[in-house]
Amino acid sequence: MDKTIFTPLSELKVIHERQKPYIHNTPVLTSRSFNDLSGTKSYFKCENFQKMGAFKMRGALNGIMALNETEKSKGVVTHSSGNFAQAMCLSAKILGVKATVVMPRTAPKVKKDAVRSYGGFIIECEPTLEAREAAMNEFSRKTGAVTLHPSNQKEVIDGNSTAAIEILEAYPDLDAIITPVGGGGLLAGTALAAKQINPEILVYAGEPMNADDAFHSLRTGIIQPSINPETIADGLRTQLGDKNFPIIQKYVTEIIRVEESEIIFAMKWIWERMKIIIEPSSAVPVAAILKDPKLFMNKKIGIILSGGNVEMEKLPF
Amino acid sequence: MDKTIFTPLSELKVIHERQKPYIHNTPVLTSRSFNDLSGTKSYFKCENFQKMGAFKMRGALNGIMALNETEKSKGVVTHSSGNFAQAMCLSAKILGVKATVVMPRTAPKVKKDAVRSYGGFIIECEPTLEAREAAMNEFSRKTGAVTLHPSNQKEVIDGNSTAAIEILEAYPDLDAIITPVGGGGLLAGTALAAKQINPEILVYAGEPMNADDAFHSLRTGIIQPSINPETIADGLRTQLGDKNFPIIQKYVTEIIRVEESEIIFAMKWIWERMKIIIEPSSAVPVAAILKDPKLFMNKKIGIILSGGNVEMEKLPF
Numbered sequence: 305m306d307k308t309i310f311t312p313l314s315e316l317k318v319i320h321e322r323q324k325p326y327i328h329n330t331p332v333l334t335s336r337s338f339n340d341l342s343g344t345k346s347y348f349k350c351e352n353f354q355k356m357g358a359f360k361m362r363g364a365l366n367g368i369m370a371l372n373e374t375e376k377s378k379g380v381v382t383h384s385s386g387n388f389a390q391a392m393c394l395s396a397k398i399l400g401v402k403a404t405v406v407m408p409r410t411a412p413k414v415k416k417d418a419v420r421s422y423g424g425f426i427i428e429c430e431p432t433l434e435a436r437e438a439a440m441n442e443f444s445r446k447t448g449a450v451t452l453h454p455s456n457q458k459e460v461i462d463g464n465s466t467a468a469i470e471i472l473e474a475y476p477d478l479d480a481i482i483t484p485v486g487g488g489g490l491l492a493g494t495a496l497a498a499k500q501i502n503p504e505i506l507v508y509a510g511e512p513m514n515a516d517d518a519f520h521s522l523r524t525g526i527i528q529p530s531i532n533p534e535t536i537a538d539g540l541r542t543q544l545g546d547k548n549f550p551i552i553q554k555y556v557t558e559i560i561r562v563e564e565s566e567i568i569f570a571m572k573w574i575w576e577r578m579k580i581i582i583e584p585s586s587a588v589p590v591a592a593i594l595k596d597p598k599l600f601m602n603k604k605i606g607i608i609l610s611g612g613n614v615e616m617e618k619l620p621f
Numbered sequence: 622m623d624k625t626i627f628t629p630l631s632e633l634k635v636i637h638e639r640q641k642p643y644i645h646n647t648p649v650l651t652s653r654s655f656n657d658l659s660g661t662k663s664y665f666k667c668e669n670f671q672k673m674g675a676f677k678m679r680g681a682l683n684g685i686m687a688l689n690e691t692e693k694s695k696g697v698v699t700h701s702s703g704n705f706a707q708a709m710c711l712s713a714k715i716l717g718v719k720a721t722v723v724m725p726r727t728a729p730k731v732k733k734d735a736v737r738s739y740g741g742f743i744i745e746c747e748p749t750l751e752a753r754e755a756a757m758n759e760f761s762r763k764t765g766a767v768t769l770h771p772s773n774q775k776e777v778i779d780g781n782s783t784a785a786i787e788i789l790e791a792y793p794d795l796d797a798i799i800t801p802v803g804g805g806g807l808l809a810g811t812a813l814a815a816k817q818i819n820p821e822i823l824v825y826a827g828e829p830m831n832a833d834d835a836f837h838s839l840r841t842g843i844i845q846p847s848i849n850p851e852t853i854a855d856g857l858r859t860q861l862g863d864k865n866f867p868i869i870q871k872y873v874t875e876i877i878r879v880e881e882s883e884i885i886f887a888m889k890w891i892w893e894r895m896k897i898i899i900e901p902s903s904a905v906p907v908a909a910i911l912k913d914p915k916l917f918m919n920k921k922i923g924i925i926l927s928g929g930n931v932e933m934e935k936l937p938f
Contacts, residue, residue, distance in 0.1 A: 331648075352896045572933060579669045579898040579929035612896035616889060621933050 309550055311462045313500035319366055320466040326365055326398055329470050330354050332606075337577050342593050345604045347478065349471040352582050352612025356390050356422070359467050359490055359610050360454070364391035366463025367452045368399050376401050378448035383436040385411045386539065387613055388454035393424030404449060406439045408432075414615070455487025456545025464493030471606045472501050479603040482589040484610055485509035485518045485552075485559060486540030492548035494608060495555035506557045510592030512536075513561040517543050522552065522559055536620055537567055539585035539610065560592035560599075567591050568620045581612045584620075626867055628779045630817035636683055637783040643682055643715050646787050647671050649923075654894050660914050662921045664795065666788040669899050669929025673707050673739070676784050676807055676927050677771070681708035683780025684769045685716050693718050695765035700753035702728045703856065704930055705771035710741030721766060723756045725749075731932070772804025773862025781810030788923045789818050798923040801905040802826035802835045802869075802876060803857030807927060809865035812872035823874045827909030829853075830878040834860050839869065839876055853937055854884055856902035856927065877909035877916075884908050885937045898929045901937075 333348045351359040368380055379402030382392050389405040396403035403424040407416060408431030419426055429439040444451050453460060467490075468481060481498050485491045495507045511518050515533030521544050530543040544552065562570075571587035574580060582590075586609040593600050593607070650665045668676035685697055696719030699709050706722040713720035720741040724733060725748035736743055746756040761768050770777060784807075785798060798815050802808045812824045828835050832850030838861050847860040861869065879887075888904035891897060899907075903926040910917050910924070 357896060575898055576931075576933060579674060581892055581896040581898060614893075616893060616936075616938050619933075619936065 309458060309547060311458065311465075311496060313497065316462055316465045316469065316497050316500075319462050320469050322369055323362060323365055323463065323466055326355075326395070327361055327466075328354055330467070332471055332474050333578065333580070335578050341573075342600065343597050343602065344593060344600045345602075346593065347471060347475050347604070347606050348578070349467055349606060349608045350580065351467055352580060352586060352609050354611070356387070356394050357611050357613040358387040358391065358583075359464060359608065360387040360391035361395065362466050363454075363460035363463035363489055363493070364388060364452065365395040365398075367392070367457065367459045368395050368401055370459040371450060375450050378450060379404060380452050381406065381440055381443050381449040382452045382454065383407075383440040384454040385415055386454075387611060389415075389424065390418050390422055392452055393419055393422035397423040402449070404443060406436050406443065408436065453545070455489030455542065456547045458547055461489050461493045461496065461548055461551070464490050465497035467608055468494040468497040468606070469501070471608070472498060475604070475606065476502070477604060478502075478505060478606045480506040480508060480600065481606040481608070482508040482510060482592060483608040484537065484540055484585045484588040485511050486515075486537075486585065487542040488518065488544040488548035488552055490608065490610060491556065492551040496551055499555045507555050508557055508589070508592065509559045510589035511559050511561050512540055512567060512588060513563050515541055516561050518552070519559040519561055521549065522556065525553070535567070536564055537584040537588050539583065540588065560596055562588060562591040562595050566595060570594060572621050581614060582609050583611050583614045586610045586612070626775060626864060627871075628775065628782075628813060630814065633779055633782045633786065633814050633817075636779050637786050639686055640679060640682055640780065640783055643672075643712070644678055644783075645671055647784070649788055649791050650895065650897070652895050658890075659910050659917065660919065661910060661917045662919075663910065664788060664792050664921070664923050665895070666784055666923060666925045667897065668784055669897060669903060669926050671928070673704070673711050674928050674930040675704040675708065675900075676781060676925065677704040677708035678712065679783050680771075680777035680780035680806055680810070681705060681769065682712040682715075684709070684774065684776045685712050685718055687776040688767060692767050695767060696721060697769050698723065698757055698760050698766040699769045699771065700724075700757040701771040702732055703771075704928060706732075706741065707735050707739055709769055710736055710739035714740040719766070721760060723753050723760065725753065770862070772806030772859065773864045775864055778806050778810045778813065778865055778868070781807050782814035784925055785811040785814040785923075786818070788925070789815060792921070792923065793819070794921060795819075795822060795923045796920040797823040797825060797917065798925070799825040799827060799906040799909060800925040801854065801857055801902045801927055802828050803832075803854075803902065804859040805835065805861040805865035805869055807925065808873065809868040811925060813868055816872045824872050825874055825906070825909065826876045827906035828876050828878050829857055829884060829905060830880050832858055833878050835869070836876040836878055838866065839873065842870070852884070853881055854901040854905050856900065857905060877913055879905060879908040879912050883912060887911060889938050898931060899926050900928050900931050903927045903929070
């Protein structure tokens with residue numbers, strides 16, 4: 305097996321120890337109502353309570369902690385404009401590293417403010433993927449800053465794996481574990497840890513029907529592009545990458561697709577009944593469980609709630 | 622001291638033990654961001670995570686558990702149409718007691734459905750307080766059902782006291798404790814327990830400026846009516862009663878009034894930053910702390926978040 309991608313569990317545990325001073329071991333919640341509704345025994349790993357409100361903190365932190373001192377002195381740069389940018393800036397701030405984020409000039413002020421509030425610098429560019437990548441690469445070439453990818457990078461995937469390590473430490477007898485899938489970094493990290501801890505565990509993902517490139521990638525064996533995805537689950541509009549796809553191919557049993565209405569139902573249900581804020585992306589695996597009750601009947605399932613960063617002014621209900 | 626109202630701590634502890642199989646010892650959350658914002662060390666007692674989503678479960682449960690077997694066989698009745706009705710119905714269901722709720726015929730379907738979902742019977746009446754009380758009393762006279770009051774009844778106040786017992790068991794060195802005040806049942810119960818556990822602790826309440834009858838009651842020494850209160854904090858539109866007022870008079874240091882905009886700011890802040898759903902009433906004590914930072918500077922404060930039952934379609938943001 306390719307160790308450069310398939311990091312051994314022993315290394316993931318070292319990474320977890322290294323992370324611990326800087327992340328929350330987030331709580332695992334249960335809900336009798338949800339168990340009744342779904343016919344499962346479900347355990348919700350609440351990464352919405354993670355620092356900066358999402359699991360991305362784990363991967364970004366490890367992306368920086370894995371650098372040597374010379375690299376750290378040059379700083380880090382990314383072109384994410386979402387949770388990963390904030391996670392990288394907060395991690396960099398904690399570790400005393402300079403962080404720069406390339407953002408489209410059209411990005412919402414609230415996102416720019418968030419990056420600045422964590423001490424990040426912003427470089428604006430045209431609102432295309434090409435312009436963002438070009439600006440990032442140019443900045444990296446000029447300054448020596450290390451580029452970090454939100455989902456398709458070994459260190460980021462490894463860093464993400466620790467949410468699964470924590471839930472399996474608390475509940476070692478889970479039958480299955482499920483995450484949302486967008487760029488693939490959370491799913492790959494989760495699968496990598498979970499399957500090495502317990503080879504019998506089944507790993508699933510939920511994906512929006514309107515952004516089902518990962519589903520088709522798994523079916524065809526070729527990474528499919530995400531073309532004009534229109535889904536409320538804004539964290540899941542990206543596509544898989546060559547670092548996480550082999551892990552997903554090897555370990556993931558099935559990707560379950562859900563409609564927008566099912567995502568919104570699941571999100572509202574969790575808000576109303578469990579009284580916690582989850583972002584639409586987090587509702588996707590919840591909707592997947594409700595979509596296919598036979599598959600999960602009477603099973604113990606770990607659900608990674610990826611985050612809780614929601615624009616309150618744009619709620620779908 | 623009048624023991625018929627001022628229940629000794631030893632009895633409150635017996636009540637707590639009796640409740641324990643049927644209620645959650647709800648988590649106490651902290652937030653570094655909130656501590657930074659407020660200049661306090663705050664501890665949030667999350668009754669939004671209580672069964673049926675509010676502290677009312679504690680008082681309703683005790684209201685029924687305190688009955689003798691003959692009384693239980695006749696059932697219970699109330700004319701609350703809010704959280705207390707649901708709490709009473711769920712408590713009654715758990716304890717195998719018949720529950721009836723008098724509701725105005727204009728009450729929202731969602732509230733009627735909630736009562737029915739907990740196995741409660743509904744009697745409809747005209748939408749006035751007089752009609753509700755008349756219908757309740759008539760039903761009680763005919764059937765022998767015991768009337769329960771949402772806030773102005775010794776057993777309900779005593780039952781509510783256990784949230785304070787729990788937070789003070791976890792954090793015995795709190796300098797102050799604060800609740801919202803509407804009907805006064807939570808504030809009185811909290812004060813009753815807290816002051817007997819630690820006579821040095823200061824007890825505060827937050828109240829909407831637009832429904833500040835408790836503030837004026839405390840100032841004047843006479844229970845003031847709540848006349849046409851217009852506040853988003855729908856749980857706080859009621860007025861104090863003769864059972865809880867003496868406790869509040871004896872033990873409460875100050876009632877801090879807050880504007881509607883401050884309630885909404887606090888609610889949104891808690892949702893966005895702590896990722897938990899709280900109802901507007903719960904945001905009132907949070908807003909009170911932010912209103913008067915000098916009063917609470919560097920203090921350890923227990924905040925009772927009263928509940929999390931929110932109509933998602935009617936959010937103020």
